[in-house]
Amino acid sequence: MTQQNIQTKTFANGLTLIVEPMEDVQSAALSLLVPAGSVFDPPKQNGSASVLCEVIPRGAGDRDSKQLSAALDNLGVQHSESVGIVHFTFSAATLAQNLPQALPLYADMILRPWLPEDQFEAARAGVEQSLMAIEDEPRQKIMLELRRRSFDSPWGLPSEGSLADLENISAESVRKHYETCFRPDEAIFGVAGNVDFNRISDAIEELFGTWSRKPAPAFKTSPGGPPRDHITLDSAQTQIGIAYDSVPYRDPDYYAAWAAVSVLSGGMSSRLFTEVRERRGLCYSVHASLSSLRDEARVLCYAGTKADRAQETLDVTIGELKRLGQGIAEEELTRCKARAKSSLVMQQESTFARSSSIARDWYHLKRVTTLKEVRDKIDALTVKDVLEYVEKQPAENFTIVTIGPNQLEEPREVGGTP
């Protein structure tokens, strides 16, 4: 594993810069997390951050919408602006030599967006179109509906927004979202690639030094649920979403929790793929993954299958989730470790993967774990650790949501492999 030389600096206004220089690449990538995600959408205005995301690139600094877009394209900047639960994320990658010219464009978008009122309707219409398109993608919709019911609100609300709330969002409320949430205090700037820390740091200080602190906006939480729900749709397949509690990234048990999910759904030799798809042919797609907020986490599990086999699929899937506590073979854990270690190495070939990973680490841990540290933690894991974790945090108290022609019954016990 290549030696990493990660450097960080927190500026006077609270903005933290993390840089990972990578010598063998030509590119550089940035991942800028601003704590202005959908969790800060005002009540009954889910989608406020999403509309803001549509408005932000519509003119900033001394460039209008088209000039800004052309400037980024001419620098070869592949970019996206997206809204997550907690963060508003600006990601970009380009040739390393072009990064210094791209940074001022980002300072403009973040500090000097025009947020033009005459563009507001177009931006809201764009969000409405996207939300309607999700209605035609049941595989995507099921996971949003599952999150909504398994996390408390607003943590579980879709970061994309809700169609019903769009009419409550105005140009005024979106501007207010920007003014209260775009603040440097907890913003994180991750940069990875063929770059020099001091030069990036000087540039960031100059470009973002005037960004002034603001208090963190408050919000109220309310319970999600219900734990069982069905949405009727005239479709060929029934979509099944299952969620249960896990531990977040910063928990000492995280790696054991990660291994538990990997045994279930890491790679094609994992249990869900083998039992549900390969042995029984019930699904084309079945998987589970760990979804971590800073303070809580869930395992989110998906299966899509024809309506007449949906009950069996639910029963078998739940059966596999519960069976984990009965034992894990040494080889199963070994395979998970091999896959993880190979991914760690390959991450070092991608500036984009590294920039987002270091920024995310800082948010969760207030530090960056080196790849070597991660590898050592994975190496140290034993089957006993994983089973102890599963005993402490078993797969139970499921949230189960379905979309399809018929509602399913409570999962039933199933026998072994047919």
Place this chain on the structure above:
Amino acid sequence: MKFHEAKLDNGISVIGELNPSVLSVAAAFFVKTGARDESMDVNGVSHFLEHMAFKGDEKHSADDVNRIFDEIGAKYNASTSEEITMFYAAVLPEYLPSVFEVLAGLLQPSIRQADFEVERKVILEEIGMYEDQPSFIAYENAMKTHFEGHPLGQSILGSKESIAALKRDQMARYHDERYRGGNITIAVAGNTDWDQVVKLSKKWCGAWPAGRAPRPTDEARPKAGKTIVTKESSTQQHVMQMASGPAANSSLRLPAELLSVVIGDDSGSRLYWDLVDPGLAESADLSYNEYDGSGTYLTYLCSTPESTADNLKRIAEIYDDVNENGITEEELEQAKNKVASRIVLRSERPMGRLSSLGSNWVYRGEYRSVQDDLDAFRKITGGDVRALLTKYPLGQLTTSTVGPLATI
């Protein structure tokens, strides 16, 4: 970065682009076979066969195959298109011998009857999954309508009926005809040495049957046509339109690539500014697709049913204007910058080089380095784009739509 090539006695091409400064190595097997090479009574067999590849060969059971890939931490998968079936994996360099053996095994599957029956169910589930995605149905019908009477119009997945009727022996016969040395290219990219690549290829693939499989590649001559699927449960109206574009071996393909970026990229293009930016459509994009002997411009529009007619008219106006007046130097320059950056970024990982290496070799019998591609795009002029538009104007010749509308 160094290029190598070799040919095995049975006709298999082996190519490598080796680079000691990366951390992984990726390998792919390209079989020149896909939906267009099927007779209608076995429609869907190429894709079904790609699934059966993972069910094991003489030496490995289905469980073995997945287990070995996971044991060495491989990132691997396979895909089937109208023309190519591809199996690929990326691993750390020390695992190349192991991954090569399993990948090679995928191409000589046993196709056991019991596995065949279970996998048939998985394929039917996959068909069901796509049935619920209006944009996918729109694409399949667009290909069917545009290429009516031409093999490129054949479905990759097949139909529920053709999959239900397919027999194990038909698949075995298809495999025997198509998986022959002259139809196979092995491409390796990344950190390894060439001697090892040649040795592994000979060891695991040297005994495979020689031969080629024919494929007629007459250029399609599509006629105007329309397919409408009225689906009331759908929220948006999904429209795909096609017109003829240059084929994979045409000198006009790079201008077509740049033109599609100028007109229909998902951001900063003419369609973007006129339809997506004002919130009139969720998606409005144009892509250029190259095939053996034929090519297409593919327009995709996703918007509310009420606004669909107006949006299609807006697209027609843009296309008319471009056919008449071409594009500006500024637009061309911007597209070149975008494409150059995409090529460089994608090529930083060995895995990202595989499809480019393979398609250049399979379609054009040539090797092109990243620098060759960058130079070639740089050289494209406004004159090249005009020549393209003269021969292959943008258009909306054939239409396929899925959504609430009954007419369009």
